[in-house]
Amino acid sequence: MSVSAKDSYQKLKTAAQEKVKSLNDRPVVWVGTATCGKAAGAVDVREFFKEEIEKRGLDVRVMEIGCMGHCYAEPLVIIAKPGHPRLCYGYLDEGLTRRLVQDFLEGDDPCYEFALVALDPNDFFPTFTDFPRGVYEKKIILEDCGFIDPESIDEYIARDGYEAVAGVLEMEPEEVLRQVKASTLRGRGGAGFPAGVKWEACRKAAEKTRYVICNADEGDPGAFMDRSILESNPHLVIEGMVICAYTVEAAQGYFYIRSEYPQAVRRVNNALEQARDKGLLGNNILGSGFNFDIEVFEGSGAFVCGEGSALVSSMEGEMGVPRHKPPRLTASGFRGKPTVLNNVKTFAYVPHILRKGVEWFKNTGTEKSPGTAVFTLVGKVTNQGLVEVPMGTTLRQLIFDVGESVPNEKEFKAVQIGGPSGGCLPESVLDTPIDFDSLYDAGAIMGSGGLVVLDEDDCMVAIARYFLEFTQQESCGRCTFCRLGTKHMLDILTAITRGEGEQGSLEILQELAEDVKNGSLCNLGGTAPNPVLTTLRYFGDEYEAHIKERRCPALMCTHLVAFYIIPQKCSKLCNACVGSCPTEAIYTRDDGLKAINQEKCVKCNSCLKACPPEYNAVVKLSPPELVEERERENNK
C-alpha cells in the first residue's frame, strides 16, 4: 500500500474544509426542508428568501438543511452572517422573511425579537444550553442534523465525517468488533439487542458472502426519527454501515427505506453517489483494498416488514411474511446468507464510537443502556419535535422539562411510548428512567422512539383501540394468534368504545391479549397486545366507565358523547358555530339561541372550537342521554 487510508482521507478533508470555508465567508440562509418543514411551508419560505434577496441584489446563499428537531416552530431558518452568531428563527412567513432580508441581511439588525436561539456562544442572545431543553438534551447522532447541508458530502467531511472509516480501515476487523462489543451499543430498532453480539455472530458464520442492511422501514405511527436522520445527515448512517461491513467482511449493503419517505430516498441516493465519487464507497475504499457498496431498496408499505425476516422476504420479492426464528438473520438472512440488519440510529452511533472511543460513549447513559435515546416527542406537549437525551433521563424530565409540559393548561394523562408495540404509561410511573430494561418492566418498550403525550381529552380505550386497529390491519395474517386474535380484540374494543361492551368483555380481552402475546409467531404479534395490556393495567376505570355507564370520561368516543349548546351562555348574536358546522346541524331557534340537531351532528368538534372563548357555550356531554336531560331541565 503506497498511500494509507488516513492519508487519503486527510486529502479529502483538507479539500472539503477549504470548499466549505470559501462558501461561508458570505451570509447564508439555511432553510429546514425535511418533510416536516415542507409540510409547514418551508418550500415557500425558501422561495420568498430567494426572491427578496434577488430583488435587493444581495450576495447571500440560500441553502437547505434537514431537521433540527424543533418541529413546533416550523418553518425554521438559520441565518449565518459574518460578524454575528448563527441565529435560528421560527414560524417563518412571507412578512418575517421580508423583514429578515431587509433588516438583517441588507441592514445589520439581527431582529432578536424574532430569533429563537443562537447556535454559537455570544454575548447577545441565548444558545441552546441556556434553555431547559438544552440542559437535558445531549446530542450524539442528532448533533449535525439540521446544521449541515445533507446534500453536500463536503460539509460532512469537513466536520470529521468519514474519519472513523479511515481509522477503521487501518485496524483489524477483530479490533473494530472488540470496540463495538466493548461499547455495549444496543440496537435502536426497539428490542435493544447488543449490536456487537449481532456483528460477531455474522462474522463467525461459515458462509463468506455476507450482507449489511440498514432498516429504515420506520412504520410506527407517530415516529419519524429515522426519516429525519436520513433526510438531515445521511452520510452518518452510510459511514456506520461501511464500518459494519468492514467488520463482518460484507461487500454489499442495502438501505431498506419505506416508499412513503421519498425525500429520504432521494437524499440517501444522492449521498451514496457522492460517497462513491470520493472513493468512500465502491471498490478499494480510500485505497485500502476494501470493497463495499450500498443500494437503496424501497419498501412498499407494510409495517410487518420492520420485522427482520419479513424485511428480507420482501427484498427477495416475496410477501413480507415473517418466519420462525432461529435461524437468525446473522446465520441465514438476505438470499440465505449471513446478514447484519440494524436500525438507522444504531448505525449512526457507530462512527462516533470509533472516532471518540468506547469510554467516551459509555460516559453517557446508564451502564446497561449506554448512549442516548432519540424520541419524536409529539401529541399534547408544548415543544414537539425530535429530541435526544441520555439514557436514564426520566420520562418526567423528558415530557415536562424538555417538552415543556402539556399545553393549554390541560392535565397530563399518559405517555404512549414505543408505538403499536409499546404501552401507555400513567403519571405514577413517570419517574421511570428511560432505558431498555426499565421501560420493559413498566409494560412498555423503548421501541424505535415514538413518544406521544396524551392529556385529559384523550380516551385510553380509544387509544388502545387505535393501536390495535393498526396492528390488526398490518398483521401479515400468517399465524392464528395475530390474524384472528387481534381481530377479536379489536372487535371487543370497538364494542366498548361504542358503549356496547358486555359484562366479562374485559376478562376475555385480558386473556386474549396474554395469549396473543405468548402465542404469536413473530414479534409484531408478540407485542401487539401491549397497548391493551398497559391500558387495562393502568386505566381500568376508564374501561369500566365505558361498559357500565356508557360514558367516555375523556369525552372522546363519538358514540358516547353529544354536543350541546348551553342556552344561558349562547350570545344569540354570534353565528360562529353555525358557520363552522360542516353538516348544517346547528340552527337558530325562534328565540335566537343556537341549538344542535343531534340527528345531523357528526361530532367533528368544529362548533366547540368555533365558539368564541368569551361565551364558551358549546360543551360535550357523556353519556349522550345527558343532552335530553339538560333540555328537559331548561324547558321547566
Place this chain on the structure above:
Amino acid sequence: MELAAGEKEEILKHVGAVLEEFKTTRESLVPMLQAVQKKVGYLPELAMEKIAEGLDIPAVDVYGLATFYNQFRLNPPGRYQVKVCMGTACYMIGGKVALESFERRLDIQEGETTPDREFSLERVACVGCCSMAPVVLINDMVEGRVTPTRVDGLLLEYKDGEEKISEENKEEARTKGADNSSSNEEGERSA
C-alpha cells in the same frame, strides 16, 4: 376491468421497458411493480401477467404481492389522490374527522375513487409530520392542520384551481432554477 383502446398498448410498452430496465430475477419484482405503477398509475391484470412471464414466476405471486403491500393498487386512482394520515398524533388530533369530512364531501368511502375519477381517498400510516397534525397529502403536497373547513377549502382549490403540479415536479423545476441562479452567482463572482 375492460381496457380502453390504446390502454393495452400503453401498458405493454411500459411493462416492456421495465423488463428491460431491471434484472429479470425474483428480487426485482417489488421494484418492477413500483416502476409500472409509477408509469401506469396502478397495476393492471395484463401488466401483472406480463411481469410474471418475464420473471418466469407464478402469476398468483405477483397478484399476492400487489394485494399484500399498501403501496400497490389494482384500480386506477383519481387525478388527485387524497391520503389522510392516520398516525397517532393525527388520529388523536382529528385525522378521523378529516377523513370523514372528505368522505362526506366527495361522497365516497375510504379506498374509493369518485365516479369522475377526479379524487380518490385513502388513509396512510404516519407520514412523519406529526407536529402538523392532522396531515393530509394531496398527490405529493403535504397539507397540515386540516379541519373540516380546511377540507372544503382544499377541495375547492383543487376542483376549480388550475391543475396543481405535484411537489416533485415543482421541486424539479425549482432545483433547475436554483442551479441556474447559482451558476449566475458564480459568474457574477468571477466577473
Place this chain on the structure above:
Amino acid sequence: MSAKVTLTIDEKEIRAANGDILLWTALENGIYIPNLCAVKEREMPAASCRLCFVEVEGKKKPVTACTQPVAEGMVVNTRSPRVDRLVKTAFELLISDHRLGCSKCPKNKSCELQKIAKERGFRLKSKRLKRLPKKEYIDDSAELFIFDRSRCVLCERCVWMDRHVVNSGVLGFSRRGIERSVTTFMEKKLAQSPCAGKCGKCVEVCPVGALSFKDKSERENGSPEGP
C-alpha cells in the same frame, strides 16, 4: 448417519436422530400433539397454526413442537396449564373463523379440527368468542374437487404442495391480516387456471373441508348453512 439422542416426552423415553423435529418424533412414537400446518418434508416449517405448543424443560415459555429440534436429555411435556391455555385459544380462534356445519361437510369424521377437539376435549363452538362474519366463497368449477374458502384455516399445506411437489404455481396467497386467503391469480376460478384443477394433490393435504373431492361430497352440500 446422524447420532442418536435420547429424550423424554410425557415421561416416555424415546430415541431419535439428533436434529429431528420434536413434533414428528412425538407423532411417530404414538404421542399426539395437535397440528394443522406441519408438513414433514417442508424445510422451513410454516409454524402458522400455533397448535403444537409443548413445554420443554429449561425453556421459559411453551414452544412449538414443529420448530423444535430434539436434543440429548431433552424433557418434554405435551400438556401443562400454559400449553393447554394457548392451544385452546388458538383452537377457538380458528373455529371462530371456520364455517361449521360438520354434518354436511365432506371432511366430517376425517377433519383434523374434529380430531383436535376430541383429543383435547374442546367444543366446536366457542363460548368466549363471537363468530367472525365470513364471506362465502365456493369454487366448484374444477372437475375433481371443490374449494370452499370459508372452511380454510390457512395452514399453507395446499400452497406448499402446489409449489414444491406439483410445481404448478396455481395456488398462492393474497392480501394480509384477516383478509389473507388462498387464491388463484386475480381470484379466477380453478377451471380457468393453468392446472384446471386436474391433479387434486392439494386436496390430499387439506386438513379440513376447504378442499374436498367431488365424489365424496354431494353438490348441494356446497350451499351455505349455519353450524
